[in-house]
Amino acid sequence: MHRIAAGGIAIECATFSPLLSELSDFRVLRGAELDSRYPFISAIDGIDFVPLLHANAVPGGVVRRSAYDALKTEFLAGLAAGAPWDGVYLDMHGAMAVEGLDDAEADFIGAVRTLVGPDCPISASYDLHGNLSTAIMEQLDLVTAYRTAPHEDAIETRERALRLLLRCLQAGRRPRKAFIRIPLLLSGERTMTLIEPGRSVYAGIPELIDGDAVLDVSLLVGFTWADQARSQAAAVAIGWDEAATRSAARSLASAYWGARRDFDFGVPTGSVDDCISLALAADESTVFLSDSGDNITAGAAGDCPFVLERMLARAVPQSLFAGITDASAVAACFDAGSGARLTLSLGGKLDPLHGHPLTVNGIVKRLGDSPERGRQVVLTVDNVDVVLSERRSGFTALARFSELDIDPLDYKIVCLKLGYLVPDFQRIAPLAVMALSPGAVYALPETLPFHKLIRPIYPFDRDFDWTP
Numbered sequence: 001m002h003r004i005a006a007g008g009i010a011i012e013c014a015t016f017s018p019l020l021s022e023l024s025d026f027r028v029l030r031g032a033e034l035d036s037r038y039p040f041i042s043a044i045d046g047i048d049f050v051p052l053l054h055a056n057a058v059p060g061g062v063v064r065r066s067a068y069d070a071l072k073t074e075f076l077a078g079l080a081a082g083a084p085w086d087g088v089y090l091d092m093h094g095a096m097a098v099e100g101l102d103d104a105e106a107d108f109i110g111a112v113r114t115l116v117g118p119d120c121p122i123s124a125s126y127d128l129h130g131n132l133s134t135a136i137m138e139q140l141d142l143v144t145a146y147r148t149a150p151h152e153d154a155i156e157t158r159e160r161a162l163r164l165l166l167r168c169l170q171a172g173r174r175p176r177k178a179f180i181r182i183p184l185l186l187s188g189e190r191t192m193t194l195i196e197p198g199r200s201v202y203a204g205i206p207e208l209i210d211g212d213a214v215l216d217v218s219l220l221v222g223f224t225w226a227d228q229a230r231s232q233a234a235a236v237a238i239g240w241d242e243a244a245t246r247s248a249a250r251s252l253a254s255a256y257w258g259a260r261r262d263f264d265f266g267v268p269t270g271s272v273d274d275c276i277s278l279a280l281a282a283d284e285s286t287v288f289l290s291d292s293g294d295n296i297t298a299g300a301a302g303d304c305p306f307v308l309e310r311m312l313a314r315a316v317p318q319s320l321f322a323g324i325t326d327a328s329a330v331a332a333c334f335d336a337g338s339g340a341r342l343t344l345s346l347g348g349k350l351d352p353l354h355g356h357p358l359t360v361n362g363i364v365k366r367l368g369d370s371p372e373r374g375r376q377v378v379l380t381v382d383n384v385d386v387v388l389s390e391r392r393s394g395f396t397a398l399a400r401f402s403e404l405d406i407d408p409l410d411y412k413i414v415c416l417k418l419g420y421l422v423p424d425f426q427r428i429a430p431l432a433v434m435a436l437s438p439g440a441v442y443a444l445p446e447t448l449p450f451h452k453l454i455r456p457i458y459p460f461d462r463d464f465d466w467t468p
Contacts, residue, residue, distance in 0.1 A: 003048045007078075008055075008091040011063060012127070014300060015228070021060040022067055029051075034054055037158070039155065064099060072107075090109060093129075097226055103135055105133075106139070110139050113139040121142070129149070129188055141175065142175065148202075177238050184233040185232050187443060189292065204251075214244050225440070227451060229452050229453070268434070274435075280317075280413075286430050287413050289435060302324070305357070307321070308347075311413065321385070329346055330375050330389065333388065341362070343361045346358045363380045368403060394416075446459050
């Protein structure tokens with residue numbers, strides 16, 4: 001039996017967001033609380049799996065240093081208390097930013113390496129929107145990443161990372177690693193794996209893996225809204241044969257680089273008003289409209305009311321806006337009660353750089369409460385049902401609507417603070433459009449004030465040649 005410690009810190013941090021991610025923003029699970037995160041454990045023979053701590057947060061701004069230090073300290077304490085270990089599995093995201101640290105994951109993984117020593121293999125799973133660095137790769141023995149965006153293979157990726165670690169332990173050897181930084185930084189909205197060319201690039205990954213000479217291959221497109229030197233794409237391969245492993249990484253890097261000019265948004269895009277006009281003119285009964293600049297799932301504040309303001313100004317027919325994060329407005333609605341009419345100032349409080357408060361007069365249609373998301377309100381303003389949330393939380397599943405007794409297909413326009421639609425909504429949306437709306441994660445990042453990127457990098461720079 002191989003004793004394996006597990007855990008990690010997972011958050012996607014937009015450095016252009018004015019928010020700080022606090023300790024209270026993390027959902028921290030310990031020990032047996034993590035069983036549901038690793039449902040495959042019972043099917044893997046030969047390991048004594050010991051989950052220590054996993055902290056996960058809604059994407060946000062840079063993590064407050066004291067919050068990171070607290071989580072890191074607790075994880076390291078558990079690791080030290082249970083030592084020695086045969087291996088460590090780190091369940092990460094890969095796009096964390098922390099006050100005062102240039103490479104937060106390298107700091108965390110480096111601390112784990114220092115504690116367990118050079119002979120204990122470490123495996124990690126990453127989101128494909130994570131940003132790798134040489135410092136990270138020097139400390140890890142194995143790393144594998146999601147192969148779908150929108151993400152539908154999180155559990156499979158965790159299992160793959162663990163099985164790869166177990167294979168190395170059983171073989172009593174470390175794999176070769178190939179790591180190629182690719183001078184590309186495209187947004188997730190441009191690199192979906194459901195459409196071309198992302199679909200073909202990612203479909204080619206299994207063909208590079210023979211399970212022996214090459215054990216695993218990953219392509220990380222990186223996280224766009226982090227102004228850091230490590231922000232760019234990367235191809236990674238691991239295997240027993242050095243030449244084959246290097247060749248696999250080069251092949252994948254070349255495929256991604258070669259397709260760079262073909263990546264584009266998978267849905268119609270335009271200004272906010274252009275997208276509203278398109279939705280109103282559409283024959284489809286319901287149009288899902290992404291408020292992409294204030295996309296909570298990429299780290300934006302989620303309280304910019306600009307798109308709502310334009311929808312009201314255009315007198316849209318029965319529509320849904322989900323939603324606005326505004327604790328004070330939610331409190332006022334709960335104080336007033338269901339059915340009350342009141343005047344509120346919505347949004348513009350968390351991120352005044354990208355939005356101003358919007359004054360509305362509406363009727364409290366529905367009140368709700370959730371252990372995870374806090375109190376929620378459905379406020380009817382003219383023809384628009386506006387969902388107000390006490391805490392930042394993106395609409396990433398149909399269950400979010402069900403708990404508020406909402407059927408999104410009852411509305412002409414459904415505006416969500418997302419970029420690309422998550423799978424639940426892609427399956428039901430008659431038509432989807434994406435507004436290039438203002439916010440901390442503006443969908444054309446090459447127009448944002450980056451200072452730390454390693455140049456040249458596409459699409460910030462376009463006229464340069466590169467080979468892996």
